Amino acid sequence: MIGKTYTTMLGGRELSIETGKLAKLVSGSVTLRYGDTMLLVTAQARDDKSTLDFLPLTVEFEERHYAVGKIPGSFHRREGRPGEKAILGARITDRQIRPLFPKTYRHETQVIITVISADGQNAPDVLGPVGASAALSLSDIPWAGPTACVRVGQIDGQYVINPTADQLKNSPMDLVVAGTKDAVMMVEAGAHNASEDDLVGAIEFAHAEMQGVISLIETMREEMGQEKFNFLEETDLTTDLVPELTEKAKAGGLKDALLTVKKKDRSARTKALRDEIIAGYEPDPDADGAKERITALKNAFNKVEKKELRRLILEDDMRADGRDSRTVRPIWIEARPLPRAHGSAIFTRGETQVLGVATLGTERDEILVDDLSAEKNDKFMLHYNFPPYSTGEVKRMGGQSRREIGHGNLAKRAIRAVLPSFEEFPYVIRIVGEVLESNGSSSMATVCAGVLALMDAGVPIKAPVAGVAMGLVMEGDKYRVLTDILGLEDALGDMDFKVCGTAEGVTALQMDIKVGGITPQIMREALAQARDGRLHILGKMAEVLAAPRPELSPTAPRIISLKINPELIGKVIGPGGKQIRELEAMGAQITVEEDGTVRVFSAESASAEAVRDRIMSITREARAGEEFDGTVVKTTPFGAFINLYPGQDGMLHISQMSEERVNAVEDVMNVGDKLRVKIVAVDDRGKIDLIRPELEGKIAPREARPPRSGGGDRGGRPPRRD
The missing domain is CATH 1.10.10 (Arc Repressor Mutant, subunit A)
Structure with missing residues (x-):
């Protein structure tokens, strides 16, 4: 028999883990399936010990586009560097497994998670840690697992394990929890003002539900696991x-x-x-x-x-900078330090300082997300930059690190919950958090600085958000929770628990544990203490900006939205895009949606308003009974075409020009003449019939006049009146 499969139920669906079939040369290998989402997960360690004085562990999360039947969109049509989702998936796994390696273990170890099938409903990010736990448990690598990882949603007030992608759209909570048999190891969440009690309840629910997966991996280890290799614990001299x-x-x-x-x-x-x-x-x-x-x-x-x-x-209860466990460091804030940015703020807490900058753009600035999920565009970006000078160091600068992506994503989750909808505020929003000084909690300072920058720009957020990082020092049964930790306290402590939210509730959190896990009681205490710290910080922010500025920043571009008949979109675009190019030459960018929504974007209000007026004129729909001062733009044997307004002409038939017979249109009017006309009718093709209003009631309408008998009709002209 090739391979052996183990199964259990998780969230009402079967989870299967197979080993012994694929990648058999690696130390630990499993294939995990949940719905039609499948992952191949491997774990391997080097035989020789590293000379580094820390654990050289790497976790790779590889997304294969064939998993969803797609060819990559890159120039070479092959997968390139991991995207943001893949990096975040790797970080979730890393944070779950890293604390359970022996403290003196120094063998280079690599866990590779490869998504080989994705059904679009069962997210692979929480399945990767389960596969890593199984692969490490089966391998000969020293590791104190197993662990498990699940996602919790809230549907109709009820907690749901591993909600599908469709269910998650209607969930006010997106909580990822990892843990061992006895304790929670890692938590990451985004929420819409969730209460602390709801979050703790969801964490406890997740921990209980993951026990079946942990038991399954324990059974696999007992039946198929290898003996762990010896490493030199005594090398710590x-x-x-x-x-x-x-x-x-x-x-x-x-x-x-x-x-x-x-x-x-x-x-x-x-x-x-x-x-x-x-x-x-x-x-x-x-x-x-x-x-x-x-x-x-x-x-x-x-x-x-x-x-x-x-x-x-x-x-x-004495900390390195003289504070007690509950005190937040001194805070100072400056709004709009940058004269040309759309919105900016400096947030300083102790020796941590972040410059937050908000930039507003059009739909053309949205980012295309090209991963294994359905292709979509993101209208909100948050970029966290951590230059070496922020810690007084000299380091090589390159692309964004995984840490920067992870911290930026946490801040993004925290702020997204309070952003207005695109229909309410039709701007693409980018926040940049420039860390200028760092001595702990720089990601939380980014949340504060970013929110202040949004309010400075005049973005109508629902409520201000602040973030605070909590720490923990635990020895046996004795422990102390710390508010607003220093970098030193993060390094020497047992927990890094970041909590973000409004005055009403939590919008994001992230917890990493460096010990075997913490109890629900400690989590409740940490969340309550974090709430006190958060309210204190929100109060300091309110002293500078209590709410968004009532007017959009003077340097911010203006967007004017209008609605037109979808059938008239072609008029705005014009043949080969000629019309829209002429409109944009007036000093604006224009986006047109299929439902007839038109957005005009310009750095100057006057330009935006001029383009809007022109579009309204182009797409104006004429109605019977309206009168216009028109201009003759063309004459024919049977009548004249009169321009009523830009882009719209009507037909004044020769019979509607005078009470007397008109032998030739040019006898009455010529191209360029101005005259008052009235719309008689608009047919289903948009063709407009006109009359001179002073003749209305004095001559018969065209459709009521009987056709002329015999020949002699010139160009379809009706007979002369007696």
Whole structure:
């Protein structure tokens, strides 16, 4: 038999995991199927240990366009760099599995998730972590799983596991939860002002529902799993040095150094103390073996530093910058620092500073999303930039990192919930968060700066949104939740829990756990404390901008929307696009939709209004009874064509020109003459019959006049009246 398949029910649908059939040379390999969505997931580690002092784990999420029967749209017609959805899918998996590797494990490890079939309803992003958990559990790689991952929606007030794409459109909540058998490991969510109780309830529901998947993977591991290979845990040579270094550091003033308020000053003081202590052990850095010994001493000192900071937080409620666990750092805000941007703001919280910039554009600026989902255009973009100078470092600059994409997506989720609909505010919106200083919570500062920039631009958002990052220090049963964490507290702590929302509820959150998991009680406490911090920040924002400015920014372009008869779209476009090019030459961009919606976009109100008036004139629909001061534009043997308004002519028949017989049109009027005319009728083809209004009632309408008998009719002219 080739391969073995294991199945369980999840969210009312069958989940199957097969192993032993595909990619058999890799350490761990599974094929996962849910509906018609299928993933091939592999896990492999190098035999030799890396020289790096951190876990060299990479997770790749590969989307194959053949999975949905598409040929890639790139120039070479093959898949290129991973798109945003793929990167976010890889991050979800990475954040779930990374904390469960042994702390001293240093073998380069790679997990590759390949989407080989996608049905458009069952999203592969939450299936990838399940496949990774199964592949790692079956492999010989040391890993403390299994884990599982599910999505939770809310339909008609009820929680739903792994809602389909159609169901998710009607869900006010999109929550992704990963966990082990005993605890939650990772949470990511977007919501429309969800309450804290609803979110905790959804997390608990998800954790209970994923237990069947975890049990299934445990069964697979027992029946098909390999023995884990040995790695050198004893290579951590710093443990024995910690007690001795602790005493020396305390005697040298470690506590005072750690409680230095400024980041650079604190770093300088602790480094000076570390170097002084290390010099006592290794006075000659060039001696044989000194380099390795110094590295071990530095690692040991870092552990001492971390341990002391955690002790100060747990025992004394004292943090590195002098705050207690619930206090938000000082905030200052400046609105509209950039004179030409459509909207801008600087948001500074402690030593974290972000310049938020909002730019408004037309539908031509929307971004095409070309992934395995149905092709769509996104009218809202948020780009988070994290240059090396923000942390006082020098690094090579390239494209956007996965971290930047992930942080930008979190801020985007938080703000999207309060944006007006495109029908209400027909602009494409781009926010850029330029991180100028970073000492923790830069993604949350981006949310605040981005919202302030939108309000500065005059975008009618539903409510202001703020974000705050929460931390956790836990030792056994004792723990303390921290509000508005520093970068140092993120590194030494056990949790990074980012919460965004309005005064009414949560719009986005992201939680990463570095320990085995946390309880619902800790989550409730963290969410309640985050709400207090969020309301404080919203209050500070309101002191500068309490609501969107009543008028659109003077530098922002103007968009005027109007509705025309869809049958008249051709008039706006003109033959070969001639008419629309002439309109855009007046200083505007124009978009025309199939339903007759026309949007005129211009940097100047006057230009937009002039183009609008011209379009209204071109598409004006004439009605019987209307009178016009027209101009003769053409004469024929049977009448004259009169231009009523731009793009619209009517026919004044020779019989409607005078009470007397008219032998030739030119006897009465010539091209260029001005005259008053009235519409008699408009037929189903849009053809217009005219009459001179002063003759109405004095001559018979054309349709009421009997045809002339015999010959002599000139050009179809009716007979002369007696």
